[in-house]
Amino acid sequence: MSHFKEEKTFLMIKPDGVQKGLIGEIIKRIEQRDLKIVAIEMFQATPEQVSGHYPKDEVWISRLGDKTLSTYTKYNIDPIKELGTGNNLEIGKMVRAWLIDYMTSAPLVRMVVQGLHAVDMVRKIAGPTLPYLADMGTIRGDFSNDSPILGNIEKRAVMNLVHASETAEEAKHEIEFWFGQKGNIFDYKRFGVDR
């Protein structure tokens, strides 16, 4: 049953995480939950790479637009006045373009994290997407404060410190995308976890 301990996920520290000096803090929170870093690298992403990372299908883009629109509804702000459209696909496309600007604005740190329930654990440690809704005790809740309302007015993506894969399937795809099929992924035993 040891394969349960070999679940892998992809975690990336975004520009604001790097520029706020949170690399160590983020790694610490992963390691202290008995998860191990099996690959890690700092690099500068190109716009093409970031565009390849985020899904291109209209379902995903519309869903991103829907999530953004829900904040407008919540705060009773007219999206047409702010963004020139109320269409979820159009808004999703705008947010996607802002994400590319944001993710190429400073170096990123890419990681593969391995351990029991790695995908769900890392999502839990990161906290939900929007910092203003993230609980204290999560990375996003403890170290960031942002919302789509302000972000969209400033024509930028929400700054939320990290990206973490949402499902095992997404993790497999993202690990291959960022580290290649035979990426530099290491195998070692964590004391107290693997033996």
Ligand code: TYD
């Ligand atoms: P999403 O995949 O919903 O979140 P997560 O990163 O938690 O998997 O969204 C991708 C990114 O899009 C998110 O990290 C920040 C950005 N974003 C905005 O800029 N505005 C928004 O309204 C939403 C929902 C996301």
